[in-house]
Amino acid sequence: MKIYDWPTGPYPARVRIALAEKNLQAHAQFVLVDLYKGEHKKPEFLAKNYSGTLPVLELDDGTFIGECTAITEYLDALDGAPTLTGRTPREKGVIHMMSKRAELEVLDAISVYFHHATPGLGPHVEIYQNPEWGFRQRDKALRGMHYFDGILKQQPFIAGEAFTMADITLIGGLIFAGLLSVPVPAGCEALLAWYARMQERPSVKNRITMSEPTKAA
Numbered sequence: 001m002k003i004y005d006w007p008t009g010p011y012p013a014r015v016r017i018a019l020a021e022k023n024l025q026a027h028a029q030f031v032l033v034d035l036y037k038g039e040h041k042k043p044e045f046l047a048k049n050y051s052g053t054l055p056v057l058e059l060d061d062g063t064f065i066g067e068c069t070a071i072t073e074y075l076d077a078l079d080g081a082p083t084l085t086g087r088t089p090r091e092k093g094v095i096h097m098m099s100k101r102a103e104l105e106v107l108d109a110i111s112v113y114f115h116h117a118t119p120g121l122g123p124h125v126e127i128y129q130n131p132e133w134g135f136r137q138r139d140k141a142l143r144g145m146h147y148f149d150g151i152l153k154q155q156p157f158i159a160g161e162a163f164t165m166a167d168i169t170l171i172g173g174l175i176f177a178g179l180l181s182v183p184v185p186a187g188c189e190a191l192l193a194w195y196a197r198m199q200e201r202p203s204v205k206n207r208i209t210m211s212e213p214t215k216a217a
């Protein structure tokens with residue numbers, strides 16, 4: 001399989017972490033798409049992913065799967081032994097809910113802040129910016145961090161007792177926040193302790209060096 005990717009990107013990180021957690025990295029060929037050159041908005045790429053975002057998974061039969069959650073669900077189902085997206089209906093429901101919440105309340109909010117209230121990917125790519133909306137989303141992300149701090153005061157992982165896709169999604173959010181120097185709010189000790197633990201996982205620690213992109217898209 002191919003993964004259209006930007007090695008340091010917070011969303012691509014989610015798929016890189018999932019691949020490593022499933023020990024599937026040897027099966028993936030990474031294809032670099034240069035976000036700062038706007039390659040993801042070109043017609044050739046939009047034909048692969050209408051949303052014009054990375055990462056995208058291309059299967060050997062030519063099927064394209066965009067969206068980190070969908071890609072993670074695919075990878076997790078490959079060996080019939082899902083560990084990231086839940087085994088029982090209850091686990092699946094809770095994990096999906098918490099992962100979506102980590103997207104809505106932190107990761108996607110930080111992404112909007114990046115694209116609207118900072119130079120983002122540069123003037124050639126950021127053709128419309130609304131800084132006020134960006135700063136509002138930054139505030140939303142900070143509120144989201146408080147929410148997840150409260151969750152982590154009660155349980156070791158985002159969706160309960162085990163590491164799951166929901167943890168990976170929030171890791172993506174904190175990676176993005178870190179890249180933009182948006183600090184975790186004071187007092188969010190449980191969130192910071194969880195993040196320190198997450199960064200010790202080989203899948204997280206080695207996510208950028210796990211594989212070199214092989215060629216341009």
Ligand SMILES: N[C@@H](CCC(=O)N[C@@H](CS)C(=O)NCC(=O)O)C(=O)O
Pocket residue numbers: 006009010011012035040052053054055066067068069111121
């Ligand atoms: N909902 C998408 C979001 C992906 C996303 O925003 N990826 C970033 C890469 S870190 C991107 O492609 N940004 C470019 C842009 O939005 O112009 C997913 O979960 O895969």
